[in-house]
Amino acid sequence: MSQQQTKNCITLRGSAQIICEYLKFAINSVLFQRGLYPPETFKAEQQYGITLLISEDPLIKSFLTNLLTQSEEWIVNKKVTKLSLVIINVANKEVLECWDFNVQYEDGDVALSKEKNETVGSKELKKIQQEIRDVMLQVAATISYLPFLDCRCSFDVLVHAKPHCDIPEKWAEAEPISISNAQNVQLKTFSTSLHKMETVVSYKLAD
Amino acid sequence: MAKETDMSLFNDVLEPFRRVINTDPPKDKLSASSKLNFSETNQSLKEGLSNLLSNKRKSTLGSSELLTPEKRSRIEPSSNKITAPPSPWEAKRLKIDLIAAKAQITKLEARVNHQHTIRKEMQILFEEEKASLIDQHKRDERALSDMEERLQVIRKREQELKDEHSEALKEFQESKSKWEKDKADFQKQIADLKDKLLESNVSSKDQISEMKKDMDELLQALEGAQSEVEMLKKEVAKQTSRAEQCTSLRTQLEKQTFELQQVTNKLKELEYERDSYKDWQQQAKTAQKRLSNMAELEKEVIRLRASERCLRDAVCNKLLLEEQVHLLTSRVEALQPVQQELHEAKVKMASLESSLEEWKNAARAHGVDSARALSSVLESALSNQLTAVAGHSEAQSQMAQLTEEIATVKYERDKVTTKLNDLQAVRKNQESLIHRLQKRLLLVTRERDSYRQQLDCYEKELSVTLCGESGAGSAALLSSRVEQLEKALQGYRDLLAAHDQEAHAKTVEGLRAEASRWREEAETARREVNKLRAQRDQLQAHLERLAAPHAHLTKVLHLTDNPAAAAHKEMQVDLETAQEEIKRLKAALREGGTAVCPEEMQQLRQQLENSRIKLKRMKEEFTSSAQEYRDVVYMLLGYKIDRTGHKNYRLSNMYAESAEEYLTFTLCDDGIEMVHTEYSASLSELVELHLHHHRSIPVFLSALTMELFTRTTIQQEVQ
Numbered sequence: 001m002s003q004q005q006t007k008n009c010i011t012l013r014g015s016a017q018i019i020c021e022y023l024k025f026a027i028n029s030v031l032f033q034r035g036l037y038p039p040e041t042f043k044a045e046q047q048y049g050i051t052l053l054i055s056e057d058p059l060i061k062s063f064l065t066n067l068l069t070q071s072e073e074w075i076v077n078k079k080v081t082k083l084s085l086v087i088i089n090v091a092n093k094e095v096l097e098c099w100d101f102n103v104q105y106e107d108g109d110v111a112l113s114k115e116k117n118e119t120v121g122s123k124e125l126k127k128i129q130q131e132i133r134d135v136m137l138q139v140a141a142t143i144s145y146l147p148f149l150d151c152r153c154s155f156d157v158l159v160h161a162k163p164h165c166d167i168p169e170k171w172a173e174a175e176p177i178s179i180s181n182a183q184n185v186q187l188k189t190f191s192t193s194l195h196k197m198e199t200v201v202s203y204k205l206a207d
Numbered sequence: 208m209a210k211e212t213d214m215s216l217f218n219d220v221l222e223p224f225r226r227v228i229n230t231d232p233p234k235d236k237l238s239a240s241s242k243l244n245f246s247e248t249n250q251s252l253k254e255g256l257s258n259l260l261s262n263k264r265k266s267t268l269g270s271s272e273l274l275t276p277e278k279r280s281r282i283e284p285s286s287n288k289i290t291a292p293p294s295p296w297e298a299k300r301l302k303i304d305l306i307a308a309k310a311q312i313t314k315l316e317a318r319v320n321h322q323h324t325i326r327k328e329m330q331i332l333f334e335e336e337k338a339s340l341i342d343q344h345k346r347d348e349r350a351l352s353d354m355e356e357r358l359q360v361i362r363k364r365e366q367e368l369k370d371e372h373s374e375a376l377k378e379f380q381e382s383k384s385k386w387e388k389d390k391a392d393f394q395k396q397i398a399d400l401k402d403k404l405l406e407s408n409v410s411s412k413d414q415i416s417e418m419k420k421d422m423d424e425l426l427q428a429l430e431g432a433q434s435e436v437e438m439l440k441k442e443v444a445k446q447t448s449r450a451e452q453c454t455s456l457r458t459q460l461e462k463q464t465f466e467l468q469q470v471t472n473k474l475k476e477l478e479y480e481r482d483s484y485k486d487w488q489q490q491a492k493t494a495q496k497r498l499s500n501m502a503e504l505e506k507e508v509i510r511l512r513a514s515e516r517c518l519r520d521a522v523c524n525k526l527l528l529e530e531q532v533h534l535l536t537s538r539v540e541a542l543q544p545v546q547q548e549l550h551e552a553k554v555k556m557a558s559l560e561s562s563l564e565e566w567k568n569a570a571r572a573h574g575v576d577s578a579r580a581l582s583s584v585l586e587s588a589l590s591n592q593l594t595a596v597a598g599h600s601e602a603q604s605q606m607a608q609l610t611e612e613i614a615t616v617k618y619e620r621d622k623v624t625t626k627l628n629d630l631q632a633v634r635k636n637q638e639s640l641i642h643r644l645q646k647r648l649l650l651v652t653r654e655r656d657s658y659r660q661q662l663d664c665y666e667k668e669l670s671v672t673l674c675g676e677s678g679a680g681s682a683a684l685l686s687s688r689v690e691q692l693e694k695a696l697q698g699y700r701d702l703l704a705a706h707d708q709e710a711h712a713k714t715v716e717g718l719r720a721e722a723s724r725w726r727e728e729a730e731t732a733r734r735e736v737n738k739l740r741a742q743r744d745q746l747q748a749h750l751e752r753l754a755a756p757h758a759h760l761t762k763v764l765h766l767t768d769n770p771a772a773a774a775h776k777e778m779q780v781d782l783e784t785a786q787e788e789i790k791r792l793k794a795a796l797r798e799g800g801t802a803v804c805p806e807e808m809q810q811l812r813q814q815l816e817n818s819r820i821k822l823k824r825m826k827e828e829f830t831s832s833a834q835e836y837r838d839v840v841y842m843l844l845g846y847k848i849d850r851t852g853h854k855n856y857r858l859s860n861m862y863a864e865s866a867e868e869y870l871t872f873t874l875c876d877d878g879i880e881m882v883h884t885e886y887s888a889s890l891s892e893l894v895e896l897h898l899h900h901h902r903s904i905p906v907f908l909s910a911l912t913m914e915l916f917t918r919t920t921i922q923q924e925v926q
Contacts, residue, residue: 060770067766081761090774154774160761167764174765 009112010121015194016075020068022132022190022197023101026139027064027085027157028054030099033143034087036153048133067157070168074161075195078105082160086177090152095177095204097146102198106191121193131190135199138187145185147206181205653702657695664691845912855882858908862915870911872904879904 010018025047032042032053037060042053055061074080080103087097107113108121158174167173179202187199575581668684841847845861854874859866871882881887881904887894890911897907 059773063766063768063770086771088771090771090778093775152774152778154771156765156769156771159764161764163762165762165764170767171764172767174763176763 009116010108010123010125010192010194012076012119012194015121015192016072018128018132018192019075019103019195019197020072022135023071023083024064024068025052025054025136026099026101026199028052029136029139030085030087031055031060031155033140034097034146034149034153036087036149036155048129048136050133050136052136066170067159070171071159074159074165075103079162079165080159081162084158084160084177085155086158087149087153087155090154095179096149096153097204098177098179098182098202100198100200100202102200104196104198106194106196108194119194123191123193128190128192131188135188135190135197139199142185142187142201146201146203179204650702653698657698660691660695664688844908846908860912860915862912862919864915864918 028042029052031037032039032055037055037057039053041055041057043056044051045054046052071080071083082103083101085099085101086095087099088094089096106121108119112122113119156174158177181204182202183205184200184202187201189196189198191197570576570581573581573584575584668688837848841861846858847861849857849859851857851871856872856874857869858872859869863869868886869884870887871884872879873882881894881898893907893910893914897903897910901907
């Protein structure tokens with residue numbers, strides 16, 4: 001029995017890594033699905049038992065690694081509440097779409113945590129991955145109802161951190177965004193038993 | 208099947224032995240078997256074999272056992288033979304011998320059997336071996352045939368390749384020879400060309416020398432000509448002197464001719480004078496004649512005067528008459544309108560008469576003969592009408608009155624009906640009231656009755672108590688009273704039950720049911736409210752979470768070099784460059800279109816010029832070639848073809864006698880057609896034959912050419 005528990009033990013760091021991995025794939029998937037970058041710059045990769053597309057653009061890659069390493073640190077320290085992937089019309093800086101990734105912190109397996117002397121979860125990795133796969137499939141399906149982006153668009157990722165959080169180098173405070181006449185669609189949530197990830201997409205409803 | 212499997216197993220087991228057997232010659236085996244009795248090694252081998260056999264092939268062993276009774280049967284007669292009483296030793300000996308013989312026989316039989324089994328096994332082994340060998344043989348044969356086929360294929364391929372090779376070689380040689388031939392030809396050509404060059408060189412040299420000679424000759428001729436020129440100059444001088452002499456002669460001649468003219472003029476004047484003199488003579492003659500006629504003339508004058516007087520009188524008369532005519536015409540003019548009026552009056556009168564007749568007829572039809580009677584009748588009719596009109600108006604007023612009355616009556620009726628309705632309602636109420644009152648009356652009467660009974664009862668009681676106060680009597684009275692009271696009570700109850708209970712129970716039940724229903728509804732509504740409230744709270748919380756992203760609780764951070772910023776920068780840069788370009792272009796435009804790129808303009812102009820020249824040349828070329836083409840057509844086919852208009856062509860023959868002799872053709876959708884002309888009308892024979900019969904224009908044209916040619920040649924011959 002104790003063997004089983006140690007096998008399914010997820011540390012805080014590991015959970016944060018899972019979250020960040022999910023964010024990486026989710027952001028790439030959105031970029032691909034919403035056609036922000038040409039499809040030939042994406043490469044197919046097997047993950048969570050499905051084929052996902054990852055951008056090969058070096059700029060996007062470096063941006064995401066910078067973002068996610070910092071975010072992982074923050075998630076471990078419970079300083080982030082939400083990450084927002086905003087899709088902006090370049091011409092007039094209007095926010096057309098916003099993908100909110102809400103991070104909630106959970107206690108995990110309390111008994112095991114006491115035993116281990118650190119916060120750990122005991123959810124099976126397989127189950128977590130299955131949940132993530134469901135969310136990814138939903139993300140891919142959003143293309144059927146999201147409005148067509150017919151202008152030059154770009155994206156940005158805003159991290160909603162706790163107010164006492166320090167601003168590291170290369171980071172800056174951004175203006176909170178809002179979408180006029182927004183329509184919200186909540187996708188499935190998944191949990192690592194330490195972190196709960198809630199994905200919501202808001203888009204500007206066509207007039 | 209079992210046996211077969213047994214056999215295969217057996218074979219497996221025998222495999223090692225078979226090898227041994229195969230290696231050993233069969234003779235050894237036989238010898239070994241013959242020695243079986245005596246050698247122990249062979250015995251052991253035999254034992255091993257028999258053991259093996261006993262495992263699998265008991266049936267064979269069984270057969271050996273079957274042989275024993277036969278032997279016994281053989282033995283038995285031998286024992287029976289010994290009928291004579293032998294000596295006991297002999298008998299003993301014989302018995303021993305017999306036993307020994309028997310033993311030997313059994314041994315030998317066993318050996319024989321064993322040999323048989325071995326042989327059978329061997330046979331089986333050999334057959335198997337043989338089968339396998341045959342299989343292998345077959346396989347080998349097949350492999351061999353395959354190999355042969357392959358070999359053949361390879362040979363064929365080789366052959367093909369060889370053929371190809373030889374063909375290629377042939378081709379190569381052919382091409383080589385061809386090229387050599389070509390080379391030789393070219394060399395020959397080169398040599399020819401060289402010869403030609405030399406020849407041309409020589410010829411040019413010859414020409415040059417000839418030309419030099421010519422030049423010399425020409426120079427000599429020039430000198431000759433110069434000398435001639437001098438001679439001619441001298442002669443010219445001579446001629447000029449002679450010419451001067453000639454001019455002087457001419458002036459003299461002119462003078463003489465002038466004089467001659469003067470003389471001739473004078474002559475003419477003289478002739479004219481002579482003619483005028485002749486005229487005068489004639490006039491004089493006529494005057495003399497007139498003088499002779501003078502008396503006659505005077506007479507005539509008198510006569511003429513008389514006639515003149517007559518004429519004057521006539522003129523006076525005429526004036527008078529004219530005045531009279533004038534007067535009469537004026538009177539006529541005055542009378543004409545009067546006449547017209549008269550006519551009109553007549554017409555009017557006729558029409559009036561006709562109308563009068565009509566009137567009269569009409570009057571007669573009404574039985575009136577005179578005008579007075581008519582007027583009276585009319586008057587009476589008018590009075591009648593008047594009275595009728597009055598009656599009509601009266602009737603109308605009456606009608607109006609009546610309608611008004613009707614309306615009032617209707618209104619009243621409505622009122623009455625409403626009242627009636629009200630009254631009916633009231634009556635119904637009253638009836639219900641009456642009903643109720645009757646019921647109540649019934650109740651009251653019953654009550655009254657009951658009270659009366661009670662009163663009676665009391666009275667009785669009173670009378671009883673008054674009559675005697677016996678215990679038994681009082682008890683009976685009391686009991687009767689109780690009974691009565693109970694009865695009364697029962698009556699009340701019945702009454703109550705009869706009247707109120709039903710309705711009351713019903714209403715009560717209905718109300719209860721309703722109340723419970725309402726209660727339930729209220730319960731469900733409350734539950735729903737709670738649920739909705741919870742939902743609302745949840746949604747509100749959700750909305751808050753979604754809409755207001757904890758602006759006060761969180762700090763929004765992002766990477767400074769995010770793709771959006773980069774894209775925005777890029778966009779701005781693009782915009783700036785575009786604006787700059789626009790500015791540049793605008794400036795260029797303001798300066799003037801030509802100043803934008805003079806080089807290009809120059810280039811374009813040059814190109815334009817070039818193309819123009821090209822076009823001109825092409826036009827020239829085209830016209831010249833067209834002319835050439837036309838000439839060639841004319842020379843070859845004998846017809847000059849002119850295009851006279853859209854799809855119209857005029858053909859004139861080379862041998863035509865005049866320019867009017869031409870044919871006209873038009874191009875139609877389905878071919879070409881000849882148009883009727885004067886000339887074509889004269890060629891009806893050819894047209895009939897070649898166009899209508901042969902349906903061929905070329906044949907017709909050639910025939911025409913032939914005919915014209917023969918005509919012209921005949922004419923020439925005739926000349």
